Amino acid sequence: MSARRPLLRRLIPSPVLSIAVVAFWLVMSSSLDLGQLLLGMLLGVVVPLFAARLDREFARIGSLKPLPGLVCVMLWDILMCNFRVAAQVLGPERRLNPGFIWVPLDIGNIHGIAALTSLITLTPGTVSAALSEDRRHLLVHVLHLEDPPALIAEIKSRYEAPLMEIFP
Structure with a gap:
């Protein structure tokens, strides 16, 4: 189980970004069919991988008040x-x-x-x-x-x- 966690973390460095990419893809495609869902999921894995390499300035959150x-x-x-x-x-x-x-x-x-x-x-x-x-x-x-x-x-x-x- 411990060997799987780092691999999963490497494949999906930002789960929130991955979910957002999939959601936006489905909204933009205006379709909920299996093909669009699979393509959205692929993009949800690929886009954060490239974003992690490009963005070296990480978001720090202060107060949410x-x-x-x-x-x-x-x-x-x-x-x-x-x-x-x-x-x-x-x-x-x-x-x-x-x-x-x-x-x-x-x-x-x-x-x-x-x-x-x-x-x-x-x-x-x-x-x-x-x-x-x-x-x-x-x-x-x-x-x-x-x-x-x-x-x-x-x-x-x-x-x-x-x-x-x-x-x-």
Whole structure:
């Protein structure tokens, strides 16, 4: 039994990632047939093996206390931004003021930065476009940019600050 455990650990270095890959594959394929399940399971074994070789910066989790609040803030922002974007898109085009802003980052953990970019992109009307080479600035495209300093402050307080507690 002890010889099997290391082999299993080598084949599946991250069970959570493997399960996530299989689940996402099944959702993306929109099919639950045996072929798609087997292909998803194959990907669930292969993808983490390559990810383990590429990613040498492991996620450290700090406090999970800010997570429920962050989820609530995110859901609220998605809801409200859907209405705002719908009004902007359906309104006169001349009222739109799209633009790019560079958001200075205080968070240094790459996993926290990835979560931040995902949260920004999930919010309708904003898209994370690029990360500077030194990981200190994030380029964000905004559908309607009125006050860049206020938007930067909002991103930092609503998303980055809680993520810094979660990913120290």
